[in-house]
Amino acid sequence: DTAVSQTPKYLVTQMGNDKSIKCEQNLGHDTMYWYKQDSKKFLKIMFSYNNKELIINETVPNRFSPKSPDKAHLNLHINSLELGDSAVYFCASSPDGLAGGKQFFGPGTRLTVL
Amino acid sequence: DAKTTQPTSMDCAEGRAANLPCNHSTISGNEYVYWYRQIHSQGPQYIIHGLKNNETNEMASLIITEDRKSSTLILPHATLRDTAVYYCIVRVEYGGATNKLIFGTGTLLAVQP
Numbered sequence: 001d002t003a004v005s006q007t008p009k010y011l012v013t014q015m016g017n018d019k020s021i022k023c024e025q026n027l028g029h030d031t032m033y034w035y036k037q038d039s040k041k042f043l044k045i046m047f048s049y050n051n052k053e054l055i056i057n058e059t060v061p062n063r064f065s066p067k068s069p070d071k072a073h074l075n076l077h078i079n080s081l082e083l084g085d086s087a088v089y090f091c092a093s094s095p096d097g098l099a100g101g102k103q104f105f106g107p108g109t110r111l112t113v114l
Numbered sequence: 115d116a117k118t119t120q121p122t123s124m125d126c127a128e129g130r131a132a133n134l135p136c137n138h139s140t141i142s143g144n145e146y147v148y149w150y151r152q153i154h155s156q157g158p159q160y161i162i163h164g165l166k167n168n169e170t171n172e173m174a175s176l177i178i179t180e181d182r183k184s185s186t187l188i189l190p191h192a193t194l195r196d197t198a199v200y201y202c203i204v205r206v207e208y209g210g211a212t213n214k215l216i217f218g219t220g221t222l223l224a225v226q227p
Contacts, residue, residue, distance in 0.1 A: 102148075
């Protein structure tokens with residue numbers, strides 16, 4: 001009965017590789033997000049999609065490309081991985097409008113770039 | 115940048131009430147105060163939110179001062195499972211349809227047995 005799920009949970013890869021993280025929500029929400037939590041535990045929004053349309057792009061390098069095939073899925077593709085990309089990535093979803101601040105987070109994907 | 119200020123850490127005895135303060139002196143009239151928590155190695159979890167009235171749900175109570183410049187999250191009977199980082203967030207509206215949450219450094223609440 002997982003509301004927001006992410007795969008994989010752990011991802012270890014070499015610098016320069018390309019990788020993807022998948023996210024799915026079964027809550028019927030129209031809005032989905034990607035957040036990055038770095039080693040200092042700062043949690044920062046990266047992207048937001050509303051009904052498959054990009055709404056927020058927080059000056060993330062264009063090596064990061066979110067893709068939303070439908071409103072229940074928001075995948076994150078990362079090209080040419082760098083050491084600084086190592087972090088925990090969280091997907092989240094929320095309803096629209098006034099309820100949009102109540103976000104449901106996935107369990108996170110810990111990415112380690114060697 | 116986060117618009118809130120919280121203590122870095124707090125301790126609380128198990129079974130006692132945990133009162134977590136938050137300052138948000140620059141909050142605008144239509145901005146809500148949200149509280150989330152993050153238990154170690156898990157995703158953040160929504161707790162409660164409010165505009166100006168006090169709010170209560172099954173997890174916690176939220177007390178907002180009349181001038182709205184500060185608030186307190188109250189966990190009435192803290193348990194060991196409440197040990198987590200608690201984030202106080204002022205919700206920033208972005209483009210109308212989608213709202214952005216800006217997380218600060220939060221308060222690490224350690225519930226002691």
